[in-house]
Amino acid sequence: MSQYTTRQNKLQQKLKDNQLDGFLVTQNVDIFYLTGSMQTGYLFIPVKGEAVFYVRRSVQRAQEESSCIVKALGSFRNFGETLKTDFPQVFESKHEPILATEFDVLPIQIFNRIQSIMPHVKWNDGSVFIREIRMIKSPDEISKIKIAANAVNQALETALGKLKVGISEVEWMSEIEYSLRLQGHVGLMRMRGFNQELVTGMVAAGISAAKPTYFDGPAGGEGLSPASPQGSGKNIIEKNVPILVDLGCCIDGYVIDQTRTVVIGELSEELVNAYQTSEQILKSTETLLKPGTICEDLYFNAVRLAEEAKLHEHFMGYGADQVKFLGHGIGLEIDEYPVLAKGFKYELQPGMVIAVEPKFTFPESGVVGIEDTYLITEDGFEKLSITRDGVIRIREN
Amino acid sequence: MSQYTTRQNKLQQKLKDNQLDGFLVTQNVDIFYLTGSMQTGYLFIPVKGEAVFYVRRSVQRAQEESSCIVKALGSFRNFGETLKTDFPQVFESKHEPILATEFDVLPIQIFNRIQSIMPHVKWNDGSVFIREIRMIKSPDEISKIKIAANAVNQALETALGKLKVGISEVEWMSEIEYSLRLQGHVGLMRMRGFNQELVTGMVAAGISAAKPTYFDGPAGGEGLSPASPQGSGKNIIEKNVPILVDLGCCIDGYVIDQTRTVVIGELSEELVNAYQTSEQILKSTETLLKPGTICEDLYFNAVRLAEEAKLHEHFMGYGADQVKFLGHGIGLEIDEYPVLAKGFKYELQPGMVIAVEPKFTFPESGVVGIEDTYLITEDGFEKLSITRDGVIRIREN
Incomplete structure (x- = not known):
């Protein structure tokens, strides 16, 4: 198991302990820590199952650098639908999914865009989970x-x-x-x-x-x-x-x-x-x-x-x-x-x-x-x- | 009139044009542009009247560097009350005040803290106003x-x-x-x-x-x-x-x-x-x-x-x-x-x-x-x- 998988597993344990359904990782350093690549995009880690790294730029480079599943992010407007398709267990469960992201670094403007394409998601601050694992x-x-x-x-x-x-x-x-x-x-x-x-x-x-x-x-x-x-x-x-x-x-x-x-x-x-x-x-x-x-x-x-x-x-x-x-x-x-x-x-x-x-x-x-x-x-x-x-x-x- | 006052006046015009009551400037570069000092804190610019730079660190240095009114920020928990006292025309008007801040750079966590100490304020994204003035x-x-x-x-x-x-x-x-x-x-x-x-x-x-x-x-x-x-x-x-x-x-x-x-x-x-x-x-x-x-x-x-x-x-x-x-x-x-x-x-x-x-x-x-x-x-x-x-x-x- 790669050290990146080990780190993702630790984060999944935190999600489980806190009754959260997934983590959308957004910051360059956190993404690097969890994937081995610092390309831009979003890493989605479900509470259970394999993570996917949705990359804006550079897809080629992320594939070279990371052993994660790497997909092209494509149109951000469709990202909500993409996640639904790729993670039905998270987005089509009976309750509204509760996801975490890094409130300590993510700017409001980007967060608002994320919220607009995933209208039924509740969001929690997951900064501390990543910071604790990284300790x-x-x-x-x-x-x-x-x-x-x-x-x-x-x-x-x-x-x-x-x-x-x-x-x-x-x-x-x-x-x-x-x-x-x-x-x-x-x-x-x-x-x-x-x-x-x-x-x-x-x-x-x-x-x-x-x-x-x-x-x-x-x-x-x-x-x-x-x-x-x-x-x-x-x-x-x-x-x-x-x-x-x-x-x-x-x-x-x-x-x-x-x-x-x-x-x-x-x-x-x-x-x-x-x-x-x-x-x-x-x-x-x-x-x-x-x-x-x-x-x-x-x-x-x-x-x-x-x-x-x-x-x-x-x-x-x-x-x-x-x-x-x-x-x-x-x-x-x-x-x-x-x-x-x-x-x-x-x-x-x-x-x-x-x-x-x-x-x-x-x-x-x-x-x-x-x-x-x-x-x-x-x-x-x-x-x-x-x-x-x-x-x-x-x-x- | 200093160039900083001129810049603040331009921002006040943008606030007026957009029916906003004030701007809470949070980012180091924007604060420097508008005050001449890059110390940390918050610059509050009312749509009308003089701005105040509330400084966390270093108050002494902000006073040396800036010709703005500089005050010690003090306890953040009281910052909402401080603003009410210093800007009654903004916070005690008939309508709920509508303020702007930089949604493009401000992290969610800090924004949430700001919202919690100013519960009756509505917030708009004012990033573009500052970026346009800075052009x-x-x-x-x-x-x-x-x-x-x-x-x-x-x-x-x-x-x-x-x-x-x-x-x-x-x-x-x-x-x-x-x-x-x-x-x-x-x-x-x-x-x-x-x-x-x-x-x-x-x-x-x-x-x-x-x-x-x-x-x-x-x-x-x-x-x-x-x-x-x-x-x-x-x-x-x-x-x-x-x-x-x-x-x-x-x-x-x-x-x-x-x-x-x-x-x-x-x-x-x-x-x-x-x-x-x-x-x-x-x-x-x-x-x-x-x-x-x-x-x-x-x-x-x-x-x-x-x-x-x-x-x-x-x-x-x-x-x-x-x-x-x-x-x-x-x-x-x-x-x-x-x-x-x-x-x-x-x-x-x-x-x-x-x-x-x-x-x-x-x-x-x-x-x-x-x-x-x-x-x-x-x-x-x-x-x-x-x-x-x-x-x-x-x-x-």
Whole structure:
């Protein structure tokens, strides 16, 4: 059985558990996860029986890439009738069929069109089903995340040789991105969240990193202009300021996420202390990274440690712009489940891959911290990030 | 009056014309267009009176970037009450208020939450209003697109010096992207279409360029893997094959889009002929680029010319994977209005910026064509792309 069939079967079990008759999968990443192909169209998964991938473009390519049944979508107006013909057990049962789709990403306009061609269907939000299944990574997925972890490490180590006083954030980031692209980085990291976007992360030095932003993460970044108000900008890197290097890439679909703190010269005592606290929080988190730990408890533990260090005002952003999490799942997207935040009651399970990112923001001097990505195993964790820890100090040139 | 106020006033006129009471703007690009800031939140524009930008993150940054009234969004649960208080003329009139939002991009889940806190509001799709206003570019926007056009030209000319037999598509693309990033490219080009994504375009050589893909464009590209099945891939560039170089970038929010055909050595007679036909279609299109021309007529004219050249089977893709347009508006997004396609009855107007991209696909040998971006002026057009035309021939090294 292919891994795609296994995933579809898991989704069918969720449908059964929730008395749903089928799932119409619409988003490119979800379709790729469930079929092995990212061509556009709709994947229909009935609660029982075989799924069909109705493809708009490219049918030829979907057939080459996927072992699913692939059919040409044809006229969208007839899609309702097509489904009725192909899945009589769903659409001609006694009750009106109840289907799920991804309410978290599907735009209203497309949903309205779908509703208009299937007037007798009731719709439920099935986003969480797919997100929960995607939380647990297969060995194949883990091996891809490891490749991305290696690429980021290689890119950082190579680029450190080009870091010098007077280079701008975006100039140094360009070096890192050039290396990542040559190693197969797709060019961007996919995000599920509405209005969120990410290329490779950020390099931001000093107060530029502490500049708040819309981005749903603990550090901001001045960015290039109000039209791209996050991440690396034109700020010139000086000596003795913390350089936050929050990097990721996407190789063969899978992302990695890690952060290191770099400095040309020396950091102040306050920042060294805060950095050490971030490493202590990471180490403390590691002792809890095993099956059974409740996700939100990792966040509470980190907050407690930040409070004990009297650094809670600086933890994960500053003031009104603090974010309320310690980390997040990664995989095909950078903002996967589980989130290490209040309200996330999931127990850690083997196969989960999470980025843990304790960071401290000082509006007057910058951001320091560390972030590593971990795989939860049967009896603990495996660290997937391979970059050396500690503040990375470069001698002034 | 700031350009943002002018844009809001245009939207208010659309609201008035359509008997709507207000617009809740939700998408990052639309919010930026109307406020000058891309922070997250909701911009409420009443049909009459001043707009308010309710910001989730970062309030501080929105206040710095925008001249709008900025308020902290606060608890989303109270947002309905906040709007009632701030806009009594909208929410306490005799009839139930009818508001618009962007149905083309807003996910169902967020829309449902909005509906639940404003139970007495009726909602209309207002996507088209914003897209129509955004069709007409201001002098400020045009100057930014020109900067992007210069950057792409510079990146291409620089990278041509590194093009040689044996380099892979993605290796050569990395050179181009490195140059673009150093010139201020944001790192990706924004797209409005669901499931569409774009970094900088594509470099694809020979049959790799002809490989069909989900991407809503005339050429495909093998891409790096099924997880990124478009654009540049690991294919090695050989001599005497057409290299399609479809490039864009996003600087200070604004994108450019252009294509050139490059070859190391010589192209076959069939491909030279097809390339010349693409230039002829471009020249013929130029004679029609003036106020008053109907958008779809540009497409019909191009199809007629492709038919006369007996190349219509190869025009804008091949076989089942042909796309049915000749070009598209560009600006803050790469897929703006107007589209040069059947059904688009808009007349060309001064201030429109459109990319025109006649291309021919040969599954056995590749894709050739040209694409330039044009500004419609009072009496014709101004070409914004500045790259030399003709097939760019590199001597075999």
